[in-house]
Amino acid sequence: MDLDLIRKLTVPSESKIVFLVMDGLGGLPREPGGLTELETARTPNLDALASRSVCGCTVPVGPGITPGSGPGHLALFGYDPLHFVIGRGVLEAVGIDLDLGPDDVAGRGNFCTIDNQGRVTDRRAGRISTETCVRLTGLLRDRVRLPGVEFLVEPVKEHRFVLVLRGKGLGGELSESDPQQLGVAPLDIHPLSSAPDRAASQRTADLVNEFSAQARRILSGEPAANAVLLRGLDRRPSIPTMAEVYGLRSAAIAVYPMYRGLAKLVGMTALPSGTKLADEFDALEKYWKDYDFFYLHFKYTDSRGEDGDFDAKVAMVEEFDQFVPRVMNLKPDVVVVTGDHSTPSLLKGHSWHPVPSLVYSPYCRCDGTAKFGERTCARGALGTFPAVDLMPLAMANALRLTKFGA
């Protein structure tokens, strides 16, 4: 749905919406003819909720398209992930809890090894330790001098770091210096043909190239990490906030920084929480009065799927199920249970499969789905439908959208 239309139809309300997001929720049977992880799991609370809900399976980006976490979450929040594209650098930055301003340009960096001819011999510098990464980013932070801009160099993990340029007149959509192969020199960075402001992007490319050149001099004595490669350099996308579009005071409860970061990109407040699932529900209860919309993220369904551990993913779903009554005790007006994409343990990674989803409210027109699972949801009244439709449906069920036209 067009966000402008939703914005125009939004009306004030006291109603509260909760999105319970199990990362990578959808799955596949272990063997042909079997049950998926979710279908295998004993989920009495989710099943009871499904029977009071309208159910369906969401398509995060499009048929056959396997979404990354960024696109998957934007779709859940109602933002077309083909329109709002998040660069890798931005995602990496929000993933380490860096707050990006609208003018910042963020890129993902690798320490790498080059030989005395300047040719890359190891794109990951032998996967240096995170400690070394912390030391080297400190070195670059102290010694690099860039004219007219601030910059941040922050360690991520092992050979990975984030570079943020901060200042006026910067531009995004830059090429990358990583040649993606060995035996050739790092590439010069230049604006992509799609860059909206070529002059600003050229200036930014010049600054990044200068950063890389200085880094090479500063690191020349290092045994492995003697140069840097940069990619995914872009500004953060210009996204209207949840407050602007939906009139919602919205909050995120998520353990991993990347998901808090994604939520902050659309204007949510990231609430403090411990790292256990019980802690996340504690936070929900604690801040219940202060917000209209809660996004609660559970990471480990995805993690166990990525591990290829079917039984462990089943156990994660069962663990989550036990907390559903605590949500219902808060008397939310609308509850959505869904995932940002599927992560079948059979595939050990994200997949294109639609994601089982339910929308509960007193007005949802429940469809009699008795069990929360892939096949039962696909036969639900919502059928197989775009994930971006969840927010308008939740808003409608919260009685927060007025009539279109007379």
Add this chain to the structure above:
Amino acid sequence: MDLDLIRKLTVPSESKIVFLVMDGLGGLPREPGGLTELETARTPNLDALASRSVCGCTVPVGPGITPGSGPGHLALFGYDPLHFVIGRGVLEAVGIDLDLGPDDVAGRGNFCTIDNQGRVTDRRAGRISTETCVRLTGLLRDRVRLPGVEFLVEPVKEHRFVLVLRGKGLGGELSESDPQQLGVAPLDIHPLSSAPDRAASQRTADLVNEFSAQARRILSGEPAANAVLLRGLDRRPSIPTMAEVYGLRSAAIAVYPMYRGLAKLVGMTALPSGTKLADEFDALEKYWKDYDFFYLHFKYTDSRGEDGDFDAKVAMVEEFDQFVPRVMNLKPDVVVVTGDHSTPSLLKGHSWHPVPSLVYSPYCRCDGTAKFGERTCARGALGTFPAVDLMPLAMANALRLTKFGA
């Protein structure tokens, strides 16, 4: 899905995809409350495959829109038929196995009868024999002189022929000379307002008008076929090939030239094959190693539907069903069974009805559909969905698409 996006996500693979296309597959019950042709047919092999597949019904062009063979097939191959429009002349040309270059302009011709005032008295020249058509097109080929371009005049059947202009600087999107009524003179051809290069299209219109004028002089002694009418004059659409979009080495197995021609328009190789269904499956086996994607077309489900012969269409489906095990023995990674449109024998022609379809792969998340039919597929997990989504789904199931976004 946007073809550019699919192109960007495409990754190399050894996996093989087979599209089994029964022309005009979808149908209607003979009487209210009855079964369709497909539902009536005994199809143990398709039913067994459906039970291992994810099922749905495809909408080739849009709800309520009855597709011709061109749009129906473009949609199957993932090309939006509302965006890629194939002119009638181009379709007629590929239908007689003419290979069109990107600069050629093709039009569909009719021999017609005009009176001594130049007014059309029979738009089909009394449906002259194909023999006469062959003789008259030979006459035009020998005697017409057009400055600066080559041209082809090829007989089709009865009063129908194809005109192709070949040369630099030609333009498409032309009006037609067929007045579509009797008692008026053929119309002058001119560029349509939508023509992208008006000068080139004007020059082409002049050439076609000159062709028509010369034809009238050359044919003036003929008793019936003493003039020509031309329509559907256009260049072939600029379509990225299956190799460009999907990275697939693709091949077509089809008995009728029009379907081979449609496949060639998207860059497929048309494989040699005998005319029996068994011959088509022989070709599939013979060339199995050489291609990644096979489109196998079966014409007679449509033909018997067009005849209005319910039982004969049932028999065609049953014949096709027997060959399914030969496909499965090849161990394809993905099999799609579908049609390009519906042809209910009740309507004796193409129709707008969604087409029963299945997608089989080890990763398809099968939905428990026990019988391959219109109503069972409509209740499948794919629901009723656009036919252009089949290719992205097949590509995903073949593990040939990487993740979108991080």
